Amino acid sequence: MKHKRCENCEKDLVGRTDKKFCDAYCKSAYHYKKSIDEAPSFYNKVDNQLKKNRRILKHYNKAGKATVRTTILLEDGFDPNFFTHYWKNAKGQVYLFVYEYGFLKTVERDNEKYVLVIWQDYMSNE
Template sequence: MRFHKECLHCKNQLVGRTDKKFCDPQCKSAYQYQQAKEQPERFYNKVDNQLKLNRKILKEYNKGGKVTVRDEILKEKGFDPNFFTHYWKNQKGDVYLFVYEFGFLKREEHNIGKYILVKWQDYMQKNIPT
């Protein structure tokens, strides 16, 4: 006895094995892509995407090694200071948050929020606890 089944993607009638689900590899790929898009974004992907965006923004604005930028400019681009990879504390007690090799420190001057952007330096390695 033969069952008439449809392709899960294009709904064409399938010919061949009884356990076949797709008419060709393109339909299988399109179906899996469609299923993945309908799934909510995984937490890991959200964090990874935000870290990548933060790094890209910090790299774009920190061409000189140490720069001051208004926080509204970075936030307009999608920067989120809650996502960082590590931190470094200087001798004054300021804590710089880093996204890989690009760091930032939040400052308030004359009621205007700013970020001091820095790039990781070799001397910063000395202050990391082991």
């Protein structure tokens, strides 16, 4: 009789005939190694960038409104092409949002900057 082996550590398996791993640790380790070896999916790339953008916007906007030079955000890994939604104010300015953290690109004294805001309830009504 041929013994099946654990797909992670290759020890002989005991128990059910359809068993693939000797324990939960081996199962987890196998799938972790597999995920590292595979190229990240498009979904994962987008999701990771959204999380990074949110983390960066949150870091620089502790007071609820802030202005930060574009270069500072970009150096931290911020990518303005990844956002979840937008809001247009009465002046016609379009704020892009990453969940509850918004940003608006502006130019002040020949310096590109982002005005950072936090989503407010009144923004839902317009």
